[in-house]
Structure formats: C-alpha cells, structure tokens
Amino acid sequence: MPERPQPRTGHVALAGAPNVGKSSLLNALVGQHLAIVSPRAQATRLPVVGLLTADDTQYVFHDLPGLLEPAYLMQSRMRELALATLRRMHVVLHLHPSPDAPAPPFESVARLEQSLEAPVLTVYTKADLVSPARRAELASSGIVVSAAGPPGLDGLLARIRAHLPEGEFEHDPGDVGTQPVRFFVVEFLREAAFELLEDELPYGFTAEVEEFREDERPVYIRVTLFVERESQKRIVIGAGGQTIKAIGARARQRIEEMIGAPVYLDCWVKVLPQWRRSAAALTRFGFPEAESP
Numbered sequence: 001m002p003e004r005p006q007p008r009t010g011h012v013a014l015a016g017a018p019n020v021g022k023s024s025l026l027n028a029l030v031g032q033h034l035a036i037v038s039p040r041a042q043a044t045r046l047p048v049v050g051l052l053t054a055d056d057t058q059y060v061f062h063d064l065p066g067l068l069e070p071a072y073l074m075q076s077r078m079r080e081l082a083l084a085t086l087r088r089m090h091v092v093l094h095l096h097p098s099p100d101a102p103a104p105p106f107e108s109v110a111r112l113e114q115s116l117e118a119p120v121l122t123v124y125t126k127a128d129l130v131s132p133a134r135r136a137e138l139a140s141s142g143i144v145v146s147a148a149g150p151p152g153l154d155g156l157l158a159r160i161r162a163h164l165p166e167g168e169f170e171h172d173p174g175d176v177g178t179q180p181v182r183f184f185v186v187e188f189l190r191e192a193a194f195e196l197l198e199d200e201l202p203y204g205f206t207a208e209v210e211e212f213r214e215d216e217r218p219v220y221i222r223v224t225l226f227v228e229r230e231s232q233k234r235i236v237i238g239a240g241g242q243t244i245k246a247i248g249a250r251a252r253q254r255i256e257e258m259i260g261a262p263v264y265l266d267c268w269v270k271v272l273p274q275w276r277r278s279a280a281a282l283t284r285f286g287f288p289e290a291e292s293p
C-alpha cells in the first residue's frame with residue numbers, strides 16, 4: 001500500500017501596494033466575503049486571516065494592508081504589522097495588477113532592509129482587464145489570476161502548495177476565518193462607510209463594539225462610530241439620520257450573512273479628534289504598538 005502523503009499546512013501572505021486586489025483575491029480563495037473591498041485604496045488596515053483546506057493541504061492566508069510610505073501613526077502601525085506578518089510566512093505572494101505589469105521587485109515595493117526568508121511569488125491580478133495574449137505573456141514571469149472569474153485559482157494553489165511544509169492542520173477544516181465576529185463588525189461598518197461616504201471621510205472613520213449579546217434574537221450589537229470632526233459627525237448621521245441608518249443596514253446584512261442569525265445593530269457616532277495620530281486610540285482600536293527590536 002502506498003503511504004498516505006503527509007498533510008501540509010502553511011502561512012501565505014497576500015502582499016503588495018494598496019488597491020492591487022489583495023482582499024478580493026483572499027475572498028475568492030476562501031469562497032466567502034471576509035475581507036472588505038473598495039475601489040478606493042487603503043481599505044484594509046489590519047491583516048485578515050482566511051483559511052482554505054483542500055484535500056491534504058491547509059492554506060492560512062493573511063491579507064495585508066497595502067505597503068506604503070507611512071504619513072501618520074496609523075499607517076506606521078499598519079506597515080509594522082504587515083512587515084511582522086511577512087517575516088513569519090512560508091510563502092509571500094506579491095500581488096501586482098496585470099494592466100500595470102511588469103511588477104517591480106518586491107523588496108522595493110515593501111522597502112525591505114533585509115530580504116525575506118520565504119519565497120516571494122509574483123501574482124498578476126485583475127487578469128480579466130487584459131487580453132488573452134497579454135495574459136499568456138505575463139504567465140512567463142508570474143502567476144496570472146483574476147478574482148472576477150477565470151483564469152482559475154487552481155494553478156496558484158498548486159504553486160503555493162509546493163512551498164508549504166508538512167504538518168498537521170492548525171484549524172478545523174470547515175473553518176474559513178479565525179478572527180472574532182467583533183472584528184468583522186468593525187470591518188463591515190468600514191466597508192459601508194467606503195460605499196456611502198465621500199472624499200476623505202472613510203479614512204477618518206472607524207468603529208468600536210461596545211456591547212455584543214449573542215444569545216439574544218435578534219443578536220444585539222451596540223457600536224460607536226468614530227470620526228475626527230464635528231462636521232463629519234453631521235455627515236455620518238445625515239438628514240433625519242438617513243445616512244447612519246444606511247451604513248448600519250449594509251453592515252448588518254453582512255454580519256447576518258456571516259453569523260447566520262438576525263442582528264439588531266445599534267449605531268452611535270462620536271468625535272475623537274486626530275485618533276489616527278493618537279497612540280492610545282490606535283492601541284484601543286487594535287493597532288498594536290511595534291515590538292521593540
């Protein structure tokens with residue numbers, strides 16, 4: 001009898017510049033809308049973990065915030081978190097949009113001082129936006145994918161799998177995410193803010209779960225939405241409360257899909273000036289302080 005192959009389990013980063021399609025690819029890989037997506041850059045602030053267990057292989061994907069030159073404290077913490085995650089991966093996928101190929105070296109995109117131990121695979125995203133001939137050309141220097149349909153993701157998975165170590169699964173094969181529902185409540189509110197608020201507003205927007213009563217039906221979730229200025233608070237509330245109602249309704253729908261139960265989402269808005277530049281506020285909102293080297 002041939003021996004059963006050992007299971008493989010490994011950690012895989014989806015990394016690259018902002019807006020290249022990292023979160024969309026994560027969602028396509030795990031088959032669920034876990035990570036928020038927006039046509040506007042810098043939607044992802046904190047890594048989102050997505051799991052795919054296929055036969056004897058468990059892929060633990062880490063969707064990272066886009067790598068950029070930080071302009072203020074929140075962006076510094078986003079970058080530190082992304083770099084710390086990159087250093088513990090088995091494989092790093094460097095995502096770059098097919099229409100903007102070729103991809104620059106990952107070291108220059110990430111401005112790494114030391115190269116990574118893990119292999120870096122170039123992945124050309126948004127392949128549906130280029131011609132079949134161009135896709136064939138790009139396939140000689142990278143893995144060509146689209147989150148919007150074919151080309152399929154099986155080729156990508158096969159390429160990743162070859163680099164994953166043998167080892168037991170770390171998570172239940174049926175699991176898709178690892179982070180608490182509270183994390184996704186904030187994310188889905190932020191996604192609704194990207195969809196419904198204009199200009200700079202979504203960038204100064206975040207939320208915090210104050211109360212979560214999951215044994216009740218509907219599940220009761222009370223959140224505070226934070227903005228940086230009084231004028232923004234008025235916009236978020238909207239005439240007669242219509243904007244905050246719309247934001248809450250969109251987020252609630254996503255939360256209900258995730259937990260499979262009806263939800264009552266109770267939203268309140270507060271002003272927290274300059275929270276993106278405040279160490280205390282950022283720590284409170286889940287952006288860890290960098291570990292000292």
Ligand SMILES: Nc1nc2c(ncn2[C@@H]2O[C@H](COP(=O)(O)OP(=O)(O)OP(=O)(O)O)[C@@H](O)[C@H]2O)c(=O)[nH]1
Pocket residue numbers: 017018019020021022023024025036037038039040041042043044045064065066125126127128129145146147148
């Ligand atoms: N046509 C097409 N559009 C895509 C594809 N993947 C992503 N997009 C679009 O590209 C935009 C950015 O996608 P995201 O997945 O949010 O990109 P990201 O790299 O996670 O962005 P940040 O988190 O902001 O760094 C969105 O408008 C997506 O709908 C794709 O395969 N094809």
Ligand SMILES: [Mg+2]
Pocket residue numbers: 022023024035036037043044063064065
């Ligand atoms: Mg993203």
